[in-house]
Amino acid sequence: MVxxxxxxxxxxxxxxxxxxxxxxxxxxxxxxxxxxxxxxASIYALLGAQxxxxxxxxxxxxxxxxxxxxxxxxxxxxxxxxxxIGKPAQVIFGVIFGLLLFVEGLLIIKSGSISGxxxxxxxxxxxxxxxxxxxxxxxxxxxxxxxELASIILLVGMIGAIILGRKKMPKEL
Amino acid sequence: MTxxxxxxxxxxxxxxxxxxxxxxxxxxxxxxxxxxxxxxxxMQDRLGPNRVGPAGLLQPIADGIKFFTKEEIIPAQSSKLxxxxxxxxxxxxxxxxxxxxxxxxxxxxxxxSFQMEIANLNIGILYILALTSFVVxxxxxxxxxxxxxxxxxxxxxxxxxxxxxELPLGLSIxxxxxxxxxxxxxxxxxxxxxxxxxxxxxxxxxxxxxxxxIFLIAAFAESNRLPFDMAEAEPELVGGYxxxxxxxKFASFMLGEYAGMITSAALMTxxxxxxxxxxxxxxxxxxxxxxxxxxxAFSLKTGFFLFLYLWVRWTLPRFRYDQLMRLGWxxxxxxxxxxxxxxxxxxxxxx
Numbered sequence: 369m370v371x372x373x374x375x376x377x378x379x380x381x382x383x384x385x386x387x388x389x390x391x392x393x394x395x396x397x398x399x400x401x402x403x404x405x406x407x408x409a410s411i412y413a414l415l416g417a418q419x420x421x422x423x424x425x426x427x428x429x430x431x432x433x434x435x436x437x438x439x440x441x442x443x444x445x446x447x448x449x450x451x452x453i454g455k456p457a458q459v460i461f462g463v464i465f466g467l468l469l470f471v472e473g474l475l476i477i478k479s480g481s482i483s484g485x486x487x488x489x490x491x492x493x494x495x496x497x498x499x500x501x502x503x504x505x506x507x508x509x510x511x512x513x514x515x516e517l518a519s520i521i522l523l524v525g526m527i528g529a530i531i532l533g534r535k536k537m538p539k540e541l
Numbered sequence: 542m543t544x545x546x547x548x549x550x551x552x553x554x555x556x557x558x559x560x561x562x563x564x565x566x567x568x569x570x571x572x573x574x575x576x577x578x579x580x581x582x583x584m585q586d587r588l589g590p591n592r593v594g595p596a597g598l599l600q601p602i603a604d605g606i607k608f609f610t611k612e613e614i615i616p617a618q619s620s621k622l623x624x625x626x627x628x629x630x631x632x633x634x635x636x637x638x639x640x641x642x643x644x645x646x647x648x649x650x651x652x653x654s655f656q657m658e659i660a661n662l663n664i665g666i667l668y669i670l671a672l673t674s675f676v677v678x679x680x681x682x683x684x685x686x687x688x689x690x691x692x693x694x695x696x697x698x699x700x701x702x703x704x705x706x707e708l709p710l711g712l713s714i715x716x717x718x719x720x721x722x723x724x725x726x727x728x729x730x731x732x733x734x735x736x737x738x739x740x741x742x743x744x745x746x747x748x749x750x751x752x753x754x755i756f757l758i759a760a761f762a763e764s765n766r767l768p769f770d771m772a773e774a775e776p777e778l779v780g781g782y783x784x785x786x787x788x789x790k791f792a793s794f795m796l797g798e799y800a801g802m803i804t805s806a807a808l809m810t811x812x813x814x815x816x817x818x819x820x821x822x823x824x825x826x827x828x829x830x831x832x833x834x835x836x837x838a839f840s841l842k843t844g845f846f847l848f849l850y851l852w853v854r855w856t857l858p859r860f861r862y863d864q865l866m867r868l869g870w871x872x873x874x875x876x877x878x879x880x881x882x883x884x885x886x887x888x889x890x891x892x
Contacts (some may be wrong), residue, residue: 394687395623402678422667430674431704434681438700441685441693498663500724 370414377414381407394440397431405429416491419499558659568798571601573847580851604792611788616687616848619785623686628790630679631797634672638804641665643727645817645835647827657817657836658727665726666718669808671709673763676801677703680765680782683794687785695781698771698862703749703763705869710759712877716744716752716884718814722743728815736822742820746813751880753813755873760805762869764798766850768857769865806846 381404388400405428412421454462491504507515575590575597576746582589591597593692615621651757677700718724719731729745737743746753762769773781783794810816817824817835824831860868 393620395620395682399623399682418662418664419667422664422671426667426671426674430671430677430705433672434677434700434704437678437681437685438697441681441697441700500664515670 374411374414377407381411385389395437397434398440400435401436405433416494417449417499419503554655556660559601559640562659563636566636566639566800566803568714569803569847571605572602573799573802575600576847577854580848581855585850589598590795600863603640608789608792613789613790616689616785618688620688622687623682625790627679627686628786628793628797629682630682631676632679632793632800634675635797635800635804638669638672639807641668642731642804642807643724643816644839645832646731647727647833648825650663656727657832661725661727664724666714666724666729666812669804669872670707670714673801673804674707676763676797678795679727683786684782687782689785691778691780692782692784695771695773695778695784696887699765699782702765702769702865702869704773705866706759706762706873709755709869709877710763711872712874712881713752713755713759714812715877715881716749719881719884719888720745724823726811726816727818730811730818733815734818736821742815742818744813744815744818744820749813749880749884751876752884753790753809755880756813756876757809758868758873760809761850761853762865764801764805765803767854771862771865785843802847802850804842806843806850810839810842854874 384400384403384407388397388404391400405424409421409424409429412418412424489506494502502539575715577596578600579589579591589597590600593599598764613716615624628878633791639854640659642663642818646653649655680699680703681696684692684694684699687693716798717729721729723729723732731741734746735743737747741747765771765773770781773783778784786794819838819841822831822834824835827834
């Protein structure tokens with residue numbers, strides 16, 4: 369049952385990702401991306417990571433994509449301007465590196481080395497103490513430094529956006 | 542989930558619960574529309590709809606028949622698929638959220654343990670927040686796909702408003718979550734069934750008055766109702782995001798709005814007013830009567846907040862758009878952050 373659903377949502381994620389790339393209308397593209405996020409969230413939930421799944425829906429689908437849609441609507445893009453495909457060298461390198469990435473992914477999946485070793489919180493333990501507790505414990509002990517670093521980076525980004533977006537004040541007398 | 546050890550029995554119980562919860566809530570939604578009109582009429586010294594059935598009680602059914610038999614009109618220049626999908630974005634999240642709200646204590650009967658919610662998730666409150674953040678898609682897409690100026694402005698306004706007020710809404714709950722130490726709604730309610738200093742019910746509104754106030758205001762803004770109904774604003778926007786909608790599609794927006802009101806009223810009850818707890822009574826010791834008392838207590842509290850929604854709508858004028866944004870970002874957000882810090886300091890001292 370879980371495996372069938374995993375495949376189902378995996379296929380849905382890929383299809384909607386393709387739809388996002390290939391659809392002409394930016395609003396439809398944004399909606400396809402929302403479907404992708406939802407499929408990913410469903411996959412997380414099926415794998416027992418409920419907290420991650422809900423955060424995926426809340427942050428990406430619920431907040432970030434709403435902002436995207438908001439901006440797209442403000443710009444009121446209707447007709448897509450088609451740019452000519454880049455220089456031949458760009459195309460060749462693009463195809464080569466794309467294929468390389470694809471083959472790499474396939475090799476990693478085939479070698480099965482993603483399974484990894486079990487850490488402090490294997491699935492059975494997480495099911496007992498809960499997702500949030502496990503994640504919180506790790507974030508505020510073992511991964512405290514990266515966690516704080518990430519929040520500082522986000523803060524810097526936010527301050528940068530405020531400075532860039534601020535109106536230019538007339539020089540004070 | 543109910544753990545009876547028998548999968549078929551589990552599924553049957555859950556299906557029965559879903560049918561009951563959806564049936565009850567749809568009925569409440571229908572009668573909330575009537576209540577809105579009767580209460581508004583009462584506040585304006587009118588009578589309101591009282592012709593259909595005794596005291597107008599069949600009015601919602603008449604409304605329903607009217608909406609279903611109206612002509613379907615789809616604007617020629619609209620993006621049809623999104624135009625048709627948008628109402629469901631408003632409607633479904635609102636109904637899905639009921640799944641995790643406990644209306645009574647867990648009880649045992651016939652050797653089984655029954656829970657008074659459809660799903661007892663360990664991330665219950667986040668589940669509700671995630672779903673309600675989806676309502677904004679319905680409003681924004683309705684505004685955009687109509688391909689008309691007023692709906693677009695209404696949709697844009699509501700997108701900005703709902704994103705702005707989701708922050709204080711989420712942050713105001715954090716104080717409660719810190720005190721209770723769980724995201725599970727049944728545990729949040731269980732925590733509140735005890736007494737504070739032996740006489741005061743330990744409801745979170747006593748411990749988190751500021752949190753409750755912020756949550757109340759933000760919830761009003763999230764539901765797009767007066768005094769924050771920027772997305773509709775009839776005098777400025779002709780009706781806002783649903784100007785181009787007619788018949789049952791328009792009704793779906795209305796149903797979604799009222800269903801959302803029930804969600805947030807139930808959430809206020811659960812998070813801040815003890816949920817199903819009737820103060821000074823130990824429900825689980827009273828058997829069947831305890832369950833009944835709990836459900837009645839929950840219904841009364843939720844009913845009060847629903848009335849508060851109507852009361853506020855017909856009492857307060859609409860905010861101006863810039864005032865709305867200032868309130869959200871410059872007052873509520875800092876206050877919510879201060880609330881978290883103060884809660885943390887007090888908890889550290891008491892620990």
